[in-house]
Amino acid sequence: MSNHEKRAVVLVSGGLDSATTLAIARDQGFECFALSVDYGQRHRAELEAAARVAEALGAVAHRTLRVDLGGIGGSALTDPSIAVPETPQVGIPVTYVPARNTVMLSFALGWAEVLLAPTIFIGVNAVDYSGYPDCRPAFVTAFERVANLATKAAVEGRITFRIATPLMDLTKAQIIQRGTALGVDYSLTVSCYQADEEGRACRRCDACRLRSEGFRAAGLPDPTRYFR
Amino acid sequence: MSNHEKRAVVLVSGGLDSATTLAIARDQGFECFALSVDYGQRHRAELEAAARVAEALGAVAHRTLRVDLGGIGGSALTDPSIAVPETPQVGIPVTYVPARNTVMLSFALGWAEVLLAPTIFIGVNAVDYSGYPDCRPAFVTAFERVANLATKAAVEGRITFRIATPLMDLTKAQIIQRGTALGVDYSLTVSCYQADEEGRACRRCDACRLRSEGFRAAGLPDPTRYFR
Numbered sequence: 123m124s125n126h127e128k129r130a131v132v133l134v135s136g137g138l139d140s141a142t143t144l145a146i147a148r149d150q151g152f153e154c155f156a157l158s159v160d161y162g163q164r165h166r167a168e169l170e171a172a173a174r175v176a177e178a179l180g181a182v183a184h185r186t187l188r189v190d191l192g193g194i195g196g197s198a199l200t201d202p203s204i205a206v207p208e209t210p211q212v213g214i215p216v217t218y219v220p221a222r223n224t225v226m227l228s229f230a231l232g233w234a235e236v237l238l239a240p241t242i243f244i245g246v247n248a249v250d251y252s253g254y255p256d257c258r259p260a261f262v263t264a265f266e267r268v269a270n271l272a273t274k275a276a277v278e279g280r281i282t283f284r285i286a287t288p289l290m291d292l293t294k295a296q297i298i299q300r301g302t303a304l305g306v307d308y309s310l311t312v313s314c315y316q317a318d319e320e321g322r323a324c325r326r327c328d329a330c331r332l333r334s335e336g337f338r339a340a341g342l343p344d345p346t347r348y349f350r
Numbered sequence: 351m352s353n354h355e356k357r358a359v360v361l362v363s364g365g366l367d368s369a370t371t372l373a374i375a376r377d378q379g380f381e382c383f384a385l386s387v388d389y390g391q392r393h394r395a396e397l398e399a400a401a402r403v404a405e406a407l408g409a410v411a412h413r414t415l416r417v418d419l420g421g422i423g424g425s426a427l428t429d430p431s432i433a434v435p436e437t438p439q440v441g442i443p444v445t446y447v448p449a450r451n452t453v454m455l456s457f458a459l460g461w462a463e464v465l466l467a468p469t470i471f472i473g474v475n476a477v478d479y480s481g482y483p484d485c486r487p488a489f490v491t492a493f494e495r496v497a498n499l500a501t502k503a504a505v506e507g508r509i510t511f512r513i514a515t516p517l518m519d520l521t522k523a524q525i526i527q528r529g530t531a532l533g534v535d536y537s538l539t540v541s542c543y544q545a546d547e548e549g550r551a552c553r554r555c556d557a558c559r560l561r562s563e564g565f566r567a568a569g570l571p572d573p574t575r576y577f578r
Contacts, residue, residue, distance in 0.1 A: 187418060220460035228452040255501060272452045272493075
């Protein structure tokens with residue numbers, strides 16, 4: 123096996139799912155290049171968490187690409203005029219960011235091509251997926267096809283890209299159990315949609331609720347720091 | 351037909367092809383939202399040209415999203431350590447930007463979803479395409495599938511996205527003839543890979559050669575300003 127075949131680009135947001143995904147990629151023997159995307163989030167705590175997670179879990183490099191998706195609006199996560207909901211929502215929530223995973227996988231693909239890294243890890247999940255359409259297997263398969271048609275390296279036959287989604291079929295509790303077994307320190311991670319500047323969570327948004335229920339169902343102590 | 355169905359997001363780079371694409375979209379009756387992506391280009395002249403082109407050709411809005419693709423390297427267009435070639439190259443050139451059209455279409459998709467604009471125009475071309483894999487019909491079709499799987503609006507059945515590529519099968523000369531018939535002022539556009547700060551072209555790079563040969567083959571005067 124040549125040098126680059128065990129390279130992987132791993133999308134790391136600073137949240138619980140992507141930290142677990144990075145731990146799984148490392149456990150599978152991949153040399154991990156962690157990529158964070160700053161798409162104009164409301165708070166910086168998540169990106170700081172991403173850097174801590176990448177280092178703690180042994181990524182060989184960590185890059186943050188900034189893009190101002192706020193400029194096109196449409197989401198409570200990037201548009202200050204839309205409030206983050208604190209009660210359960212029906213259907214796809216307003217915290218959905220337009221084309222977010224498509225944008226993030228595009229960046230990951232660009233870096234993977236430069237690195238000749240055949241594998242891109244993304245921590246999407248079809249079970250507790252909060253209704254985001256770009257977390258489903260059909261989306262991932264369609265993007266994999268784009269990756270193998272879009273890139274010089276693939277067209278020249280030097281690489282075949284694969285999008286790895288090790289969390290796809292796991293519940294939040296199973297994700298937490300898996301990560302804990304691999305030594306993930308979840309106190310480093312931030313899942314809350316409206317964490318404060320120190321990365322403390324709100325306890326009430328969708329992400330907080332899913333995370334808290336996950337620890338309870340996993341039978342593990344919740345290390346999350348809350349501001350209320 | 352409801353309000354949004356004739357909306358289109360049009361990717362406008364400031365070059366000849368995308369200006370022609372915008373003119374065609376307008377001629378087809380679309381209300382055009384022009385989108386430029388600043389992916390860390392070496393020169394700003396192209397982005398300034400994009401703003402001029404969007405205004406001159408009647409776009410109702412123009413946005414520029416900035417992302418630092420230079421952070422992941424790999425192209426002469428974003429990495430100062432790779433020289434822009436001035437002699438014809440074999441195969442896919444070093445001016446290829448990793449995953450560029452995938453990234454740009456992802457942004458266009460995000461904005462199109464917010465606008466409920468079903469059509470995304472991109473000026474890709476399979477004839478004079480300089481060997482870029484993400485300009486081929488198979489790539490465009492694959493991305494269209496991603497668009498319809500990735501987005502809340504499509505999944506909820508409120509929209510079906512289509513990627514329109516009106517230049518796909520035209521030669522450079524045919525593109526220039528079409529645009530000229532639609533009143534495009536090509537002196538506003540910048541195609542050169544290494545234009546100077548005033549948007550004057552180098553005359554020697556691949557883009558300059560294709561453009562100059564296009565005007566000659568079209569039998570039309572070349573309005574390009576050169577710095578040498």
